[in-house]
Amino acid sequence: MAKARNGRVTIRDVAEDAGVSVAAVSKVLRDAYGVSDALRARVKSSMHSLGYRPHAAARGMRGQTYTLGVLLPDLRNPFFADIMAGINDALERTQYQAMLGVGLSATSLEHALVDAMVDRQMDGLILVAPRMQLAELEAIAATIPTALIGLHLPGSSLFDTVNDDDQLGGRLVVRHLQENGYRNIAYFSLDLPSRGQSATTVHRELGYRAAMQELGLGRQTRVVVAPQTAREIQVAARHLLESRQRPEAIFCWTDFVALEVLSVARELGLAVPGDLAVVGYDNTSSCDLAQNALTSIDQSGQVLGLQAARLLTERIKGRESAEHFVVTPRLVARSSSARRG
Amino acid sequence: MAKARNGRVTIRDVAEDAGVSVAAVSKVLRDAYGVSDALRARVKSSMHSLGYRPHAAARGMRGQTYTLGVLLPDLRNPFFADIMAGINDALERTQYQAMLGVGLSATSLEHALVDAMVDRQMDGLILVAPRMQLAELEAIAATIPTALIGLHLPGSSLFDTVNDDDQLGGRLVVRHLQENGYRNIAYFSLDLPSRGQSATTVHRELGYRAAMQELGLGRQTRVVVAPQTAREIQVAARHLLESRQRPEAIFCWTDFVALEVLSVARELGLAVPGDLAVVGYDNTSSCDLAQNALTSIDQSGQVLGLQAARLLTERIKGRESAEHFVVTPRLVARSSSARRG
DNA sequence: CCCATTGCGTAGACCGTTCTACAGAATGGC
């Protein structure tokens, strides 16, 4: 089967076996112009019978590596699993492979990973909700084709973006709660060290504030924040629920936070719904569990991932202009926000 | 700062700037033998002032890529986040970078990803609970240094393994439940298409069966299985809980399943604990939430990941013999298995 | 029938490292 001193079957072995030149085999590999069907078939059959596999490092020296880097902020949030599923779907029938890194929401690690991906000659990057500054993102995008998920930057033409309409999502939640009889509605947001205007949570907050105003609830507007860690979310939630003016409903920027709020509410003996309504965002799988029964906003991570991968491969193929894809969110009502008794 | 026609700073630019040969710079990069401290310092300073970054593809042509591939079966289970955290900890101060792929528990995708990783000249692989056959794993390990997490194969010398003592874990659960007054204890396992003897769930079942025997509960032994999907787990759980002989306690092979069981129990109006005790495995973060309060077995994914990365880098450095690391599990009791009232 | 065009295939430089082989200088034992 295999051959060569090193055991590895190279493009040269294939060329010899098929009785053609090395360059011809390379053309077949790249689907390049200037090969007849007959030659293509002959080469492909040789590749198959020899068990040839292209050597990515060698390709990376001059051409593409057919590898896309995906940077996730976190592995604990199952929403990102949906995004990855979408990316994999999009790449299924292509030559591309996605490799992921996890930034753990730390800008230093994000930088290290992006550098590592650039060093490894990846053909493009999908950054999911990165924490980096805009200037840093633009520097990256100038080096390598980049698509962003979960960061609202329709202005910049350097990268493509894929987003949920987070402002609408925020509005949907407030309207739903108001319709079900809740008026004193708080928003539980993420404590971002460098408050940009483009983070999803900021847009959700904008929608929340606007809807509160429109419904005449401007006075009841209240925003609390906490960092990513479970511990600090619990502390903030407890503080909020024990405060003199406990809100009737809490809209959380992501399901993960909402689950912690449900937990604290239960510890304090508060009934959900009844004493308190809770709404999350992302509609992750845990919302469906009966012990959570969490109302949430569905933004289809799968579609987000799929579109990002599609836009990125297009850009790699040469598109210069930026494209911005927006999905429309949808509220999935469950009992955690049922009508007040 | 930078230079060269392509913008990229190469080893040649560094050599020229430092007034030494290309080979000397390469030696410094690889920490190879035969460079004086003076030369090393000079080269390092040149690298720094030019902003040199090694080109991974070029390195991959002859030497190492300093990239390790990690294959996870699934992104939804937060236990794997712990493993990744451990791997990242171990690699923190090394030149290595981890890139992950997600097999989605499908052997075909696992193969595609492993192939992709081998093609990309990764220096080693960490496979987490792979679904592949032993023969396939051995074929992979013969090609590339490999460490396994969550697969009991102490026999094979081709790869290192890192595991929890799953049999002990199973025993701990049964003993704990028996002490708290439960006798009719069922085990909820994973439906593996190709039933190997090495999967974690099989070992947990062995521990469960042994402990049931030892405690004189052999008659009450009962095992149900379901595939990975939420839907099918729910169906199996419902069937079990509505059966004529409803068990007093259910020991689930992983937390994810236990959460679904809790959900179904609640839908059926069963009190946990009281009508039913539930125990999970992995002690993932959701166990702590008050609405779950799920007793579970802690096996420290972080330690598993850290050890796997350590063993793998050792093996890459040349160790030939196999090593097998085992962590001791610990039961974390919460109210889902509290003493029967 | 001539020349331009298009289709198909080849030769060989090139990408940025690693690594082998070797050379010259310094050291040390006797």
Added chain:
DNA sequence: GCCATTCTGTAGAACGGTCTACGCAATGGG
């Protein structure tokens, strides 16, 4: 002071692809 050994550093061939430049045939328009 000689030779063996160790220490530093160099030259240049790999590695396995991609890609540019080019050559030869076949085609087709006038």
